[in-house]
Amino acid sequence: MKIPQPRSLMGQMLLAMAVALLLVQGLGSFLVYRAQREAYETGMLNVAAFRLIADTRGPRAFTRREKRAHGPIGNPPARAFPLEFSTRSPADEDERRDGRAEARLQDILADQNFPDSEIVVVHRSIGGDPIxxxxxxxxxxxxxxxxxxxxxxxxxxLLVVGVRPENGSDWLVARVRSPRAAHILLVPLILQTLLIYAVLVGAVALILRRITRPLAALTRRVERFAATPDAEGQLEPSGPEDMRRLILAHNAMEARIAAMLDEKDVMLGAIGHDLKTPLAALRVRIESVEDDTERARMAGTIEDIVRTLDDILSLARVGRPSDPRERTELSALVASVVEEYEDMGEPVELCDTQRTVLELRPTWLRRALRNLIGNALRYAQSARVSLLQENKRAVILIDDDGPGIPDDAIDDMMNAFTRGDPSRNTTTGGAGLGLALARAIADQHGGSLQLTNRRSATGAIEGLTARLEIPMQCSSESSAAS
Incomplete structure (x- = not known):
């Protein structure tokens, strides 16, 4: 099962720090615990060696006849167990010997001039040893x-140690009880780890919060500016010096972009005015042309120029709409656009719709629908329009039965000045701005425009579907309707 990862910068940094701290503290705890265990075992081995050397006066205990009788000898302290002579090894056949402890005890005894002996060391519980x-x-x-x-x-x-000299037959067995718990440092280590976690995580969280709070505010500001390029409401610099410089640089960039967009709007308005005025005068002057056919051609050319100019100006201004959003019944808007084509005798059919109310810009959305329906009529001579709701999004579908678009050219078709018919024949299309404008309008509403080919069971293209999605930002009502 995949463990979910935090998505925020603060969460990821805290997780990375916690994992690194866990590894370091775990390694440190292991080393401390290992050192404690070694010191603990060394202490028990030293006690056992002391018992073997001091209580029995070392090797002379093996030669004293009065103690040749097998069994416990000596008068051990109250907390110690008596030494024992035995003819058999203290380790049972299935009992695991501690080879490392045996080697260390051999070194301890050798340092005290104890004769070379065979040594056996085993670990038991007190209840598991009869004596x-x-x-x-x-x-x-x-x-x-x-x-x-x-x-x-x-x-x-209980540590059980057996010693038998090389020239002897009896074992001298010493038993040493653990003076304290072997895991005495585990609880302090755990408490220390928790304390370090609390201190470090708290300190890092405060630092990250001071960094991520202005960063989150800057992210929201960028998203808002991307939706509505307006220099008003800029952020005040806050946080560390690096974040302050970033916010100041972003504010300067926003101001410059907003100024450039304002200049663009002014320039486009001037271009539109300067071009439409002579076109209007030219339309009046062609009325003096006596040839009706020639006059009609000239008027059509002027209308094409005006229409293309309107599309270019609309495409340039769609990113900065001046009209506010209005609460609109989208199903009624779609039906009214379809009725316009029906009144003109165009084969446009309104299919299933759901009553949907949301905030949008009706004028812009009407234009997007007209462009999409117009494309369907131009290339397929018919169109079917439907409206439904999916995952809190209003979805407008425009289906046709035309030749479709090659899959590798669908994305290019939504770019400006790209046409399905490469010729500039006005009967098969305009300047190639319709789909680009429709997509820009969908983006303006926070939605999207997708073109997909419908295919038959054999894989042949049966038509094209234009899917215009708009998020339902406000409360909406829906009921089935036809």
Missing amino acids: ARTGALRVAAARRMDQEEVREMMNGH
Whole structure:
């Protein structure tokens, strides 16, 4: 199963820091615990060596006849177990020996001039060793321990050490009880890790918050500026010095872009005025042409120029609409555009629709629908329009039964001045701005325009579908209608 990753910068940095801290602290804890274990085992081995050397006076214990009788010897301290002579190794056949402890004990005894001996070291619980169990029960009875205390004592750790000199036949066995829990440092290590996590994560979270808060505000500002290029409402610099410089640079860039767009609008308005005025005068002057056919051609050419000019100006201004959004019943708007074509006798059919109310710019959306329906009529001589709702989005579908568009050319067809018919025949299209303008209008509303070919079972193209999607930003009502 894939673990979900945080998407925000703050979440990812905190996760990376937490993982790195876990690895480092885990390694440190392992090393500390290992050192503690080694020191703990070394201490027990030193105690065992001391018992073997001091309590029995080393090798002389093996030659004293009065102690040749097998069994416990000496008077051990209250917390120690007696030494024992035995004819057999203290390690059972299926019992695991501690080879590392045996080597270390060999070095300790050699440093004390103890004769070379065979050494056996095993680990047991006190309850699992008969002699240690007997001694523990005796201590428990003397101290009047309850059953829980006795059970805890029996589960205690016991180190059993057996030594047999090379020229001897008997084993001298010492038993050393763990003076303290082997995992005594685990709880402090865990508490230390939690404390480090709390301090570091809290400190890093405060630093990241100081960085990400202005960054999030800048992101929202960029998104708002991308939707409506307006220099008003710029951010005040905040956060670290780097973030302040970034916000100042972005504000300067916004101001420059807004100024350039204002200049573009002024220039386009002037161009539109300067071109339409002589075109209007030219339209009046051609009325003096006596040849009706020639006059009609000239008038058509002027209309094509005016229409292309209107498309160019609209495409340039669609990114900065001056009219506000209005709460509109989209189903009624779509029906009214279809009725316009029906009144002109065009084969445009209104199919299934759902009543949908949302905020949009009706004038612009009407133009987008006219461009899409006009393309369908131009290349397929018919169009079917429907409206539905999918995933909180209003979807307008314009279907035709034409030849479609090659799959590798669909994206290019929505670029400005790109036409399905490469000729400039006005009967098969204009300047190639209709789809580009429709897509720009969809983007203006936060939606999208998609063109897809419909195919038959054999893979042949049966027509084209234009899919215009608009997000439903406001509450909408829907009911099935035909």
